[in-house]
Amino acid sequence: MTLARADRPQRSPAASRATATATADARDARRRRLRGRLTTWAFVAPLVLYLAAFYLYPLYRNVDLSLHHYTVRSFVDGDAPFSGLDNFRQVLGDPTFWPALRNTMVFTLVSIALQYGAGLALAVFFNRRFRLSGLLRALFLIPWLLPLIVSSSTWAWLLNSESGLVNFGLHLVGVAPVDWLTSPAWALNSVILANIWIGIPFNLVILHSGLQNIPADLYEAASLDGANAWQQFRRITFPLLRPVSAIVLLLGFVYTLKVFDLIWIMTKGGPGDSSTTLATWSYRLGFGSLLPQFGPGAAVGNILILIALVFGLLYIRVQRRQEA
Amino acid sequence: MRHLPRTLLAAALAGAALAAVAACSSGSGSASTAGSGSGGSTYTFWDPYPQFDASSNWGKTVAACGTTAGVTIKRTGMDTTDLGNKALLAAQQGNAPDVMLVDNPVVSTLVSAGILNKTTDLGLDTSAIQKNIIGAGTVDGAAYGVPIGANTLALYYNKNVLKAAGVDPASVKDWASLTAALQKVKAAGKKGITFSAIGTEEGSFQFLPWFWGASGDLTKLNNAHGVAALSLWKSWVSQGLAPNDVLQNTQTTSWQEFATGSYAFGENGTWQLGNAAKAGFPYGVISIPGQNGGSAPAPTGGEFVTVPVQKDNSRYATDKKIVDCLISAQNLLATDTTLSYVAPTAEVQTQQVQANPALKPWVDAVAAARGRTSDGLGTKYPVISQQLWTAVQSALSGSQNPQAALDAAQQAVANHQG
Numbered sequence: 097m098t099l100a101r102a103d104r105p106q107r108s109p110a111a112s113r114a115t116a117t118a119t120a121d122a123r124d125a126r127r128r129r130l131r132g133r134l135t136t137w138a139f140v141a142p143l144v145l146y147l148a149a150f151y152l153y154p155l156y157r158n159v160d161l162s163l164h165h166y167t168v169r170s171f172v173d174g175d176a177p178f179s180g181l182d183n184f185r186q187v188l189g190d191p192t193f194w195p196a197l198r199n200t201m202v203f204t205l206v207s208i209a210l211q212y213g214a215g216l217a218l219a220v221f222f223n224r225r226f227r228l229s230g231l232l233r234a235l236f237l238i239p240w241l242l243p244l245i246v247s248s249s250t251w252a253w254l255l256n257s258e259s260g261l262v263n264f265g266l267h268l269v270g271v272a273p274v275d276w277l278t279s280p281a282w283a284l285n286s287v288i289l290a291n292i293w294i295g296i297p298f299n300l301v302i303l304h305s306g307l308q309n310i311p312a313d314l315y316e317a318a319s320l321d322g323a324n325a326w327q328q329f330r331r332i333t334f335p336l337l338r339p340v341s342a343i344v345l346l347l348g349f350v351y352t353l354k355v356f357d358l359i360w361i362m363t364k365g366g367p368g369d370s371s372t373t374l375a376t377w378s379y380r381l382g383f384g385s386l387l388p389q390f391g392p393g394a395a396v397g398n399i400l401i402l403i404a405l406v407f408g409l410l411y412i413r414v415q416r417r418q419e420a
Numbered sequence: 421m422r423h424l425p426r427t428l429l430a431a432a433l434a435g436a437a438l439a440a441v442a443a444c445s446s447g448s449g450s451a452s453t454a455g456s457g458s459g460g461s462t463y464t465f466w467d468p469y470p471q472f473d474a475s476s477n478w479g480k481t482v483a484a485c486g487t488t489a490g491v492t493i494k495r496t497g498m499d500t501t502d503l504g505n506k507a508l509l510a511a512q513q514g515n516a517p518d519v520m521l522v523d524n525p526v527v528s529t530l531v532s533a534g535i536l537n538k539t540t541d542l543g544l545d546t547s548a549i550q551k552n553i554i555g556a557g558t559v560d561g562a563a564y565g566v567p568i569g570a571n572t573l574a575l576y577y578n579k580n581v582l583k584a585a586g587v588d589p590a591s592v593k594d595w596a597s598l599t600a601a602l603q604k605v606k607a608a609g610k611k612g613i614t615f616s617a618i619g620t621e622e623g624s625f626q627f628l629p630w631f632w633g634a635s636g637d638l639t640k641l642n643n644a645h646g647v648a649a650l651s652l653w654k655s656w657v658s659q660g661l662a663p664n665d666v667l668q669n670t671q672t673t674s675w676q677e678f679a680t681g682s683y684a685f686g687e688n689g690t691w692q693l694g695n696a697a698k699a700g701f702p703y704g705v706i707s708i709p710g711q712n713g714g715s716a717p718a719p720t721g722g723e724f725v726t727v728p729v730q731k732d733n734s735r736y737a738t739d740k741k742i743v744d745c746l747i748s749a750q751n752l753l754a755t756d757t758t759l760s761y762v763a764p765t766a767e768v769q770t771q772q773v774q775a776n777p778a779l780k781p782w783v784d785a786v787a788a789a790r791g792r793t794s795d796g797l798g799t800k801y802p803v804i805s806q807q808l809w810t811a812v813q814s815a816l817s818g819s820q821n822p823q824a825a826l827d828a829a830q831q832a833v834a835n836h837q838g
Contacts, residue, residue, distance in 0.1 A: 167532070168508060168529055168532050168533035168799075169532055169533050169534050171508060171512060171533065172508060172511045172512045172533045172534060172535055174512065252668070257663070257665045258663045258664065258665045258677070259665070275664050275817075277667075277668060278664050278665060278668060278816075278817055279817055279818065280817050280818065280819040363668075364618070364619045364620065365619070366619040366667070366810075366813045366817070367619070367667055367813040367814065367816070367817030367819060368810065368813055368814040368819045370817070370819065383501070383505055384806070385621070385802045385803070385805070385806040386504060386525055386526055386529050386621060386801075386802035387529050387799055387802035387803060388505065388508070
């Protein structure tokens with residue numbers, strides 16, 4: 097798109113020069129223009145094709161699925177009757193909907209708040225260069241590098257009520273075992289805990305690079321003025337980090353909203369609906385039983401996309417206001 | 421003119437990208453022609469045994485059956501829950517495999533999708549198959565597949581643990597005596613019983629013997645019989661006779677718990693016999709008791725060989741040859757020995773028991789077992805089962821009492837069907 101805009105200025109002088117004396121020139125210019133446009137499209141085409149194949153089409157299919165009444169037979173034959181918003185109505189009226197929405201919000205907001213807090217604290221800590229800080233920082237990246245299935249299974253094993261390491265530790269200090277993953281009171285907290293652990297490195301890395309962009313002389317000037325460490329953080333670090341924080345929080349929100357594998361591996365959304373989020377519910381509807389309910393499953397997926405979209409727009413608005 | 425090479429380069433790049441996209445799509449396209457095209461000598465075969473590769477006995481049996489039928493078989497093994505979804509997607513895109521082995525409760529779903537052929541239309545002979553086993557793949561009186569073998573559930577017990585606790589396994593005849601035995605074991609410092617109550621089909625599968633053992637009715641989940649069964653499990657978990665992590669146990673992890681040697685009983689299936697021999701302690705098997713004595717009906721497990729609908733009718737003749745080969749007495753014996761299953765025909769069962777007398781109780785258990793989708797339940801079963809395992813999870817985790825959990829389940833089933 098930038099390409100198309102960039103060659104526009106060239107075009108208008110070429111067009112204005114189209115006088116009778118320079119027809120050959122004009123033809124030449126037109127040919128060049130055409131070629132320029134072709135080049136533009138040749139560069140843009142792969143991206144457009146990619147977006148259409150991997151974003152637009154799935155999105156269209158998902159909306160299409162959520163607006164039809166699919167049974168297994170009509171899914172195969174492709175003749176599902178149009179059902180308007182019936183699937184959405186069914187989903188909204190389902191007893192799982194409100195718990196799932198609440199769990200999604202708690203899961204997302206608590207995860208982000210604590211991930212961001214821990215990430216920021218660690219980033220500030222690592223910003224003061226000390227011996228082995230590079231190595232330690234690299235170690236903190238491990239949760240990010242591990243495949244989700246490995247880290248989630250490990251957490252599930254650690255938190256197992258009978259043979260888990262965490263309960264063994266509690267036993268050693270004389271605390272009664274906790275049913276981390278199998279009690280309705282604890283299941284959501286346990287998956288949030290695991291998700292925070294996985295999300296800290298992302299926050300740490302981005303915030304750390306943001307910190308390095310803050311000029312050191314600001315801190316120098318501040319300390320000359322007698323500002324203490326907290327005042328420096330409060331008046332310099334935090335405000336100057338705001339643009340980076342905004343993008344970290346937005347990305348964190350979108351990533352966390354759609355977390356599925358972690359919860360599915362650790363609790364399958366259970367027991368009951370106590371750790372079910374919209375993402376796991378959508379999967380459960382579509383693929384969790386022997387008889388798939390594609391329509392309602394897709395409807396839940398669309399609701400999830402809408403929520404992400406609302407926050408995306410909110411971010412853009414906040415950013416515009418900051419720039420203005 | 422200096423621009424020309426660059427334009428060409430860009431065009432070439434775009435072309436290459438297009439070609440790559442086209443190659444991807446034609447990649448799946450060629451798979452579809454292999455699946456349903458005419459005259460191809462490659463036949464596709466799907467099964468839920470990803471644990472067996474081409475060099476395994478099962479892989480060799482499948483390949484040999486292709487050779488017998490005069491074709492090459494391209495076999496793909498995938499996870500059992502994946503298989504049903506993949507089959508639906510493949511059928512939608514018109515590239516269903518030629519022959520497919522699916523878990524028995526999936527058959528009725530695939531039939532309702534209209535993607536399986538009747539065994540009678542293919543000319544397959546199923547007269548020797550036990551009625552209760554083929555029942556799981558029978559819809560409106562017509563069979564849509566042939567069971568390759570059957571398995572079911574029973575109680576494995578650890579002889580050492582029972583001896584130490586002074587429990588005679590022969591004394592376990594009903595729920596009361598079983599619970600009394602578990603209490604004795606717990607008093608002796610060992611652990612009672614482990615099973616799988618996970619929130620998937622496995623959880624329902626494991627709960628059904630108790631549910632049916634109390635004369636529970638899948639169409640009325642919340643009647644007193646169903647509540648009695650769920651209350652039994654609930655009381656075991658709350659008294660510590662069964663561990664709390666049954667809520668997360670798959671049948672495999674439940675087996676691993678039993679194999680630690682500290683549990684008296686483990687509810688598990690025929691397929692664990694091979695592992696039981698390796699467990700390192702003497703074990704025995706009793707059938708799951710009914711509430712008031714006798715053996716409870718357990719659900720049948722095991723896979724069916726099915727032939728999905730093809731556009732090209734000419735492939736069915738070869739498909740039939742492949743299926744006939746797989747269900748020949750000789751291959752059934754080999755396959756069911758490999759899988760540690762009970763054969764679906766009396767003839768092969770006799771041979772199995774001759775070779776391994778320990779299979780006798782399992783053959784009896786299979787004979788008394790019930791199909792989950794039998795009795796006209798068909799595609800109602802998956803809906804009921806999902807609510808059933810949800811109720812089990814709610815009750816055992818303490819979020820609802822058994823009656824309330826089953827009431828909610830019955831209500832959800834009614835909403836779904838209404």
